[in-house]
Amino acid sequence: xxxxxxxxxxxxxxxxxxxxxxxxxxxxxxxxxxxxxxxxxxxxxxxxxxxxxxxxxxxxxxxxxxxxxxxxxxxxxxxxxxxxxxxxxxxxxxxxxxxxxxxxxxxxxxxxxxxxxxxxxxxxxxxxxxxxxxxxxxxxxxxxxxxxxxxxxxxxxxxxxxxxxxxxxxxxxxxxxxxxxxxxxxxxxxxxxxxxxxxxxxxxxxxxxxxxxxxxxxxxxxxxxxxxxxxxxxxxxxxxxxxxxxxxxxxxxxxxxxxxxxxxxxxxxxxxxxxxxxxxxxxxxxxxxxxxxxxxxxxxxxxxxxxxxxxxxxxxxxxxxxxxxxxxxxxxxxxxxxxxxxxxxxxxxxxxxxxxxxxxxxxxxxxxxxxxxxxxxxxxxxxxxxxxxxxxxxxxxxxxxxxxxxxxxxxx
Amino acid sequence: xxxxxxxxxxxxxxxxxxxxxxxxxxxxxxxxxxxxxxxxxxxxxxxxxxxxxxxxxxxxxxxxxxxxxxxxxxxxxxxxxxxxxxxxxxxxxxxxxxxxxxxxxxxxxxxxxxxxxxxxxxxxxxxxxxxxxxxxxxxxxxxxxxxxxxxxxxxxxxxxxxxxxxxxxxxxxxxxxxxxxxxxxxxxxxxxxxxxxxxxxxxxxxxxxxxxxxxxxxxxxxxxxxxxxxxxxxxxxxxxxxxxxxxxxxxxxxxxxxxxxxxxxxxxxxxxxxxxxxxxxxxxxxxxxxxxxxxxxxxxxxxxxxxxxxxxxxxxxxxxxxxxxxxxxxxxxxxxxxxxxxxxxxxxxxxxxxxxxxxxxxxxxxxxxxxxxxxxxxxxxxxxxxxxxxxxxxxxxxxxxxxxxxxxxxxx
Numbered sequence: 018x019x020x021x022x023x024x025x026x027x028x029x030x031x032x033x034x035x036x037x038x039x040x041x042x043x044x045x046x047x048x049x050x051x052x053x054x055x056x057x058x059x060x061x062x063x064x065x066x067x068x069x070x071x072x073x074x075x076x077x078x079x080x081x082x083x084x085x086x087x088x089x090x091x092x093x094x095x096x097x098x099x100x101x102x103x104x105x106x107x108x109x110x111x112x113x114x115x116x117x118x119x120x121x122x123x124x125x126x127x128x129x130x131x132x133x134x135x136x137x138x139x140x141x142x143x144x145x146x147x148x149x150x151x152x153x154x155x156x157x158x159x160x161x162x163x164x165x166x167x168x169x170x171x172x173x174x175x176x177x178x179x180x181x182x183x184x185x186x187x188x189x190x191x192x193x194x195x196x197x198x199x200x201x202x203x204x205x206x207x208x209x210x211x212x213x214x215x216x217x218x219x220x221x222x223x224x225x226x227x228x229x230x231x232x233x234x235x236x237x238x239x240x241x242x243x244x245x246x247x248x249x250x251x252x253x254x255x256x257x258x259x260x261x262x263x264x265x266x267x268x269x270x271x272x273x274x275x276x277x278x279x280x281x282x283x284x285x286x287x288x289x290x291x292x293x294x295x296x297x298x299x300x301x302x303x304x305x306x307x308x309x310x311x312x313x314x315x316x317x318x319x320x321x322x323x324x325x326x327x328x329x330x331x332x333x334x335x336x337x338x339x340x341x342x343x344x345x346x347x348x349x350x351x352x353x354x355x356x357x358x359x360x361x362x363x364x365x366x367x368x369x370x371x372x373x374x375x376x377x378x379x380x381x382x383x384x385x386x387x388x389x390x391x392x393x394x395x396x397x398x399x400x401x402x403x404x405x406x407x408x409x410x411x412x413x414x415x416x417x418x419x420x421x422x423x424x425x426x427x428x429x
Numbered sequence: 430x431x432x433x434x435x436x437x438x439x440x441x442x443x444x445x446x447x448x449x450x451x452x453x454x455x456x457x458x459x460x461x462x463x464x465x466x467x468x469x470x471x472x473x474x475x476x477x478x479x480x481x482x483x484x485x486x487x488x489x490x491x492x493x494x495x496x497x498x499x500x501x502x503x504x505x506x507x508x509x510x511x512x513x514x515x516x517x518x519x520x521x522x523x524x525x526x527x528x529x530x531x532x533x534x535x536x537x538x539x540x541x542x543x544x545x546x547x548x549x550x551x552x553x554x555x556x557x558x559x560x561x562x563x564x565x566x567x568x569x570x571x572x573x574x575x576x577x578x579x580x581x582x583x584x585x586x587x588x589x590x591x592x593x594x595x596x597x598x599x600x601x602x603x604x605x606x607x608x609x610x611x612x613x614x615x616x617x618x619x620x621x622x623x624x625x626x627x628x629x630x631x632x633x634x635x636x637x638x639x640x641x642x643x644x645x646x647x648x649x650x651x652x653x654x655x656x657x658x659x660x661x662x663x664x665x666x667x668x669x670x671x672x673x674x675x676x677x678x679x680x681x682x683x684x685x686x687x688x689x690x691x692x693x694x695x696x697x698x699x700x701x702x703x704x705x706x707x708x709x710x711x712x713x714x715x716x717x718x719x720x721x722x723x724x725x726x727x728x729x730x731x732x733x734x735x736x737x738x739x740x741x742x743x744x745x746x747x748x749x750x751x752x753x754x755x756x757x758x759x760x761x762x763x764x765x766x767x768x769x770x771x772x773x774x775x776x777x778x779x780x781x782x783x784x785x786x787x788x789x790x791x792x793x794x795x796x797x798x799x800x801x802x803x804x805x806x807x808x809x810x811x812x813x814x815x816x817x818x819x820x821x822x823x824x825x826x827x828x829x830x831x832x833x834x835x836x837x838x839x840x841x
Binding site for chain 1: 559573714717730734735737751
């Protein structure tokens with residue numbers, strides 16, 4: 018028998034307790050011994066629960082309990098989660114967390130403490146919810162140099178974009194529906210502004226390339242500016258728009274990291290991933306493209322990834338297992354202006370012939386995209402692949418145009 | 430430094446050596462120490478290779494070498510692979526193999542020897558080539574009761590079916606192209622008759638449910654009977670045909686296991702997996718559906734999975750890690766006649782009104798499917814979901830019909 022504690026009895030924390038209780042026989046078999054939830058930290062009380070006696074409001078009850086060898090952090094947010102996790106590690110307890118904000122901000126520090134003290138700090142649930150991704154990336158693809166990772170890392174925005182494409186909804190309508198169904202929070206900014214996807218992108222980049230990448234190093238655009246017109250143009254190109262978190266490994270062990278809406282060809286497997294599903298594509302030099310798809314959020318999917326980590330820690334209770342990255346390195350993440358891109362550019366021209374002449378001068382012989390019922394002075398075209406900086410500079414120099422909007426096209 | 434041997438310098442074996450040499454620095458970092466290929470067993474000679482001095486034609490050179498702690502079996506086939514792998518385990522060497530025939534036939538015996546001797550016997554590459562699937566199934570989804578596994582497990586047949594759907598090829602033409610491109614062997618029976626997919630289905634079933642499932646227990650149909658007409662009807666239903674290996678867990682810890690062409694709705698993620706790509710869907714009670722997609726064959730993808738196993742064994746050289754199943758149990762795999770199914774049935778009627786009356790009597794108010802240019806006396810309809818045995822019995826009792834053909838419809 019091994020005793021664990023759970024910090025936070027919210028969606029994920031209660032799901033962890035539920036799975037450990039409901040699948041106890043199966044989990045005992047997998048872990049090699051029973052796992053007991055000895056303590057649960059929450060400020061609320063749950064007198065109706067059969068395990069009501071396990072609750073405490075005092076973190077020190079958990080920290081001081083030497084029986085408790087593993088702590089699950091499911092509180093979310095940076096504080097006090099960071100302080101509690103650090104204290105647990107310093108008290109020689111292994112930790113499992115689903116908290117992407119914590120791992121993206123403090124992963125290197127917490128991993129270093131865990132390594133020094135021969136403990137495990139695991140966080141499979143922090144990226145892709147229930148989808149196995151960090152462990153496969155670290156272990157199963159260990160023989161590969163990873164060239165790129167690209168993923169749909171946020172279920173809320175993927176649900177919204179799916180509704181915008183399949184049911185013609187606008188952004189506001191799609192957001193309202195997502196909120197009504199409980200997929201989006203009342204303050205949806207972490208989702209729709211790309212912050213959540215950014216944190217997950219950081220975790221993937223840090224793990225795949227061995228050094229911490231911080232959210233402030235990653236260029237991040239959300240989906241708040243995506244309109245029905247964008248959807249129309251993407252469809253006219255034979256594509257869809259997905260919010261993509263992307264990490265590209267380039268010369269000198271440098272990285273391009275970005276979160277941005279991108280137009281994907283419907284041939285791309287990621288384009289087929291709809292509703293709240295998440296997907297991560299990993300491109301290895303030996304294995305080629307591998308894609309992992311599943312539910313990126315939700316109580317039981319996320320909790321099942323947490324419990325898998327707990328089982329792994331029980332099996333490795335006396336030995337560190339894996340997962341590590343060092344501190345970050347300034348300048349390692351390159352400015353997105355240096356990244357290669359092609360964009361779908363849309364603009365309103367005072368004089369379309371004059372605008373086309375400028376486009377030809379700047380970008381050569383481009384492909385124009387048209388949609389039914391567009392204003393006659395609207396032009397949309399696909400740039401060649403060049404650096405983002407060069408595209409932006411060329412567009413900024415245009416005369417006699419307004420409403421210039423550019424959407425990245427994912428080129429695999 | 431750890432010394433390994435590779436049995437067989439064919440496609441996979443040479444790929445293993447290539448990856449270990451080309452990615453040596455990265456792999457040393459991952460494994461914690463360098464990995465040296467000390468010996469390679471092959472009856473052929475490769476004097477042009479920089480590592481020509483490592484070759485031997487005598488298995489005993491490897492077996493007797495106490496330096497060699499890990500042996501990669503990449504010969505394929507049952508004999509002498511089985512004999513060599515068993516001898517290696519009995520000589521206290523851990524083994525990695527990509528040989529699905531071996532694992533499907535002898536997995537339980539070899540795992541038992543490995544367990545008894547505290548060794549690792551790993552075979553990630555045996556299912557899905559380079560796609561991480563066995564390790565995630567065993568570890569990452571450990572908190573789940575697995576309800577079902579369904580996968581596209583054979584790249585050759587998926588390539589052929591893709592060509593039959595997207596380019597209107599017939600079976601023979603698609604096979605000829607697959608052979609021309611090196612995807613199919615001159616004797617394609619293991620692929621097109623479903624034997625290869627059957628072996629992989631057995632491995633998935635054995636691992637997920639803890640007891641050995643043998644190929645002879647799994648009802649197996651290949652794609653040799655799939656015609657252009659089947660393709661037309663599947664398209665008319667809004668679906669595609671995929672060769673699916675499926676394991677369903679049912680009451681009393683019994684299993685339905687089957688390999689068969691099935692019609693999948695194009696909404697199903699597996700339907701989007703084209704060409705030589707493989708995919709495996711795992712349905713857990715907590716996580717829901719998780720899908721793994723990638724290249725299921727090929728030199729480097731397969732070899733990269735083998736090398737990942739080698740790295741894992743190096744990291745666990747003194748301890749058994751995971752992966753185990755017991756011997757099989759007679760009667761655990763149920764007869765497919767008891768499985769639930771819906772089928773698309775096509776037949777030629779002497780009298781269509783009379784045939785429709787019989788159909789209504791047997792199956793109730795069915796949906797008819799029509800395609801352009803079909804013979805006027807051809808009828809196609811979708812049965813309700815019932816047992817396969819009941820469907821087959823009802824069809825066998827029909828009067829005045831001929832050419833009855835039934836295609837399973839995948840119902841998730």
